[in-house]
Amino acid sequence: MTSKMEKDQPGAGRLAHAPADHPAVAPARVGVVLANLGTPDDTDYWSMRRYLGEFLSDRRVVDYAAWKWQPLLQLVILSKRPFSSGKAYKSIWNTERDESPLLTITRAQTERVREQLTARHGDAVAVDFCMRYGNPSTPSVLERMREQGCERIVFFPLYPQYGSPTTATANDQAFRSLMRMKWQPAIRTVPAYFEHxxxxxxxxxxxxxxxxxxxxxxxxxxxxxxxxxxxxxxxxxxxxxxxxxxxxxxxxxxxxxxxxxxxxxxxxxxxxxxxxxxxxxxxxxxxxxxxxxxxxxxxxxxxxxxxxxxxxxxxxxxxxxxxxxxxxxxxPCLNDRDDHIEALVQVLETELAGWL
Incomplete structure (x- = not known):
């Protein structure tokens, strides 16, 4: 289908036999999304409260009954903890980029994985990253990849060991995002790689x-x-x-x-x-x-x-x-070390098999 498109804008085109007012359709690609835990947007009280509120309201993280947990969370914990957590984040904040180290490192990992996969597969693969809590959010990234023509997506939670408060909640959010899409991409979730x-x-x-x-x-x-x-x-x-x-x-x-x-x-x-x-x-x-x-x-x-x-x-x-x-x-964590990036790419190549 995409080979018969008439290009009318970068990355997208109109089907050869479609009406002139048919929406542009991007060429089909396979997407890879690296998913990490998340980060506050800043270290101030309200940024921390927003981030902690989302994190600690996740039933995968704290599975107490909402009627019992939410009053304690909203009235007690979130009135105090943003100050202490904000102080902790401020002590390690990347002031040059004005962001948390987790965001800086995850972006670097994504860029290096993208380089490796592009060298192997060209434009057939699009690589991006998202956060379970905070920004860039999982729904926004998956929607953007779908708009870029990613009809199939490999969703990769960056947790070597499977845990329900980490891997499972990342996958939950990905599937919740699909529920809001008119045209859902096919999706594969990457299993734990603790023994790779x-x-x-x-x-x-x-x-x-x-x-x-x-x-x-x-x-x-x-x-x-x-x-x-x-x-x-x-x-x-x-x-x-x-x-x-x-x-x-x-x-x-x-x-x-x-x-x-x-x-x-x-x-x-x-x-x-x-x-x-x-x-x-x-x-x-x-x-x-x-x-x-x-x-x-x-x-x-x-x-x-x-x-x-x-x-x-x-x-x-x-x-x-x-x-x-x-x-x-x-x-230090493996971050964007050469051997770590190679390990991530090896895991991804297994999950991409049959799609490329």
Whole structure:
């Protein structure tokens, strides 16, 4: 069909036998959307309140009954937390671009993935990114890609380990977006890639690169993942198990003894029991046990963000040093490293099979 179009504007055309007033139709393409968690537009109170309100109202994130949770959220939490969260974001804000590091890094990842896929497939593929919370929003990006002729879309949540508060809610938002479209594109969601060899190798390479710059290597490597309530594990969410396997595969790729690599969890929120041990407590225990040099890596985060740049490098670091630790080393997220981009492209090529 598209080969018979008469071009009347860039990227779009009129069907050869269509009436003159027929809407322009873009040539058919395959879209790739990288999806990340999200970011506030600014660090001020109202920007933070808007972002936190959307995030904490997501039933995938907090699944308490709305009649119980919303009054507490709207009247108590959102009257105070925007100030503390805004302060945390301000401490790591990219002032040059006036945006959060997560937005800066996700954009860079997208540009590099686009370069790789364009080199392989030319204009047959369009690549963009969206956020589950904040901007650019999932609905706006999917609508834009549809307007660009993307009749098929590979939707890629950038979470190596599947979690219902991360992967599932990103997919939920994508499907909700389709519900509002007159012409829905076909869509594929990318599964968890926590054990993909290229991803594991990139993690191992990042550790080796950081260790190579140290005079003395750490005696412990702590793999810190974002936590979830223990109830999620008992209800069938595979996140905890996939985190444990990622740590084991990373340890094996590095050739480290089993006792030198640990799995911990951070960012506990709310009163119920969460999976553990908590990173902030465990690093203090390691210091008191005589481990003066440790390193922390965050395999669940594809991009550095407030949980890594502020929570790990400030709160968790301070906990270790206050307990007697001496050398705290943070291994950055994979971000837009060459080997990480190659891993993402390998995952995408599998999901694009049959569409290109």
């Amino acid at each position: 060899p290229a991803y594991v190798q990139a993690l191992a390479n990042s550790v080796r690169d950081v260790y190579a710059e140290l005079e003395q290597p750490p005696t412990r490597l702590v793999a810190s993942y974002h936590g979830v309530p223990e109830r999620y594990l008992l209800e069938g969410d595979p996140y905890h198990c996939q985190c444990q396997k990622t740590t084991r595969l990373l340890r094996d790729a590095l050739g480290f003894p089993a006792e030198t690599v640990e799995t911990t969890f951070q960012s506990q929120f709310g009163p119920e029991k969460w999976v553990g041990p908590p990173t902030v407590d465990r690093v203090a225990e390691l210091a008191r046990a005589g481990h003066k040099r440790i390193a922390v890596i965050s395999p669940a985060f594809s991009s550095d963000c407030v949980e890594t740049l502020e929570e790990i490098q400030q709160e968790i670091r301070d906990s270790f040093l206050a307990a007697g630790g001496e050398q705290f080393t943070y291994v």
